[in-house]
Amino acid sequence: MTARVGVITFPGSLDDRDAMRAVRIAGAEPVPLWHDDADLKGVDAVVLPGGFSYGDYLRCGAIAQFAPVMTELVPAAASGRLPVLGICNGFQILCESHLLPGALTRNRSLHFINRDQALRIEAVDTAWTNRYTTGQEAVLVLKSGEGNYVADTETLDELERTGRVVARYVGTAPNGSQRDIAGITNAHGNVVGLMPHPEHAVAELTGPSVDGLGFFTSILAHLTEGSPVRAASTG
16 A cells, blocks of 8 residues: 655745655655644644744744644654654744744854755654764755754753764855754654755755755655564654
8 A cells, every 4th residue: 555645735835846855756655644633634644844934933843733734743753653854844833832942043144055066964763864874974954944953951961872963065055054953853763853855955956966855765765564663662
């Protein structure tokens, strides 16, 4: 049976179609999900796409955490049952929903950043990165105004100690993210937040590389082949 990956559309989502395309290219079935519908339609995994959910009023992702579609998603993800990938605004939503620690704040330059950016993949024992190798570099698109990852020292040390930093920027983080963090995972390894956009790097014709495809083939492998992820006790 083909793996079914839901992609949620919030008012202001920009990259939901791109995410569905990436899911399709990877070989899974993309399933559109609407923010105002509490039913996840029995999907096997979920992508929270980039954009400006609810206009980014209050804070990025602050309103989206209360959307009806999150009612089922949050407990399922927190328990380790449901794999969830949050990209850019989706990462912000995951932090606002307390599925991931820390917060995304204004870029240090106070300017919107739009550039091709090299990352180094560091955690490959997650549902979304098991098709990468440790230390592998990937060139993805970075486009955000509030991509500066911040957390208290204790949280940052815990992420480091438990190997939950999924990816770092190669060189100095262009947005000022602490410890050059570009993405993190939860203790179970089923929830991943990533600031750069892998869905824009899945085809040579339209992206800076095809390096982002691994996030989507990883979830397919996890769902169809049972590729292992970390035990929750490591978090």
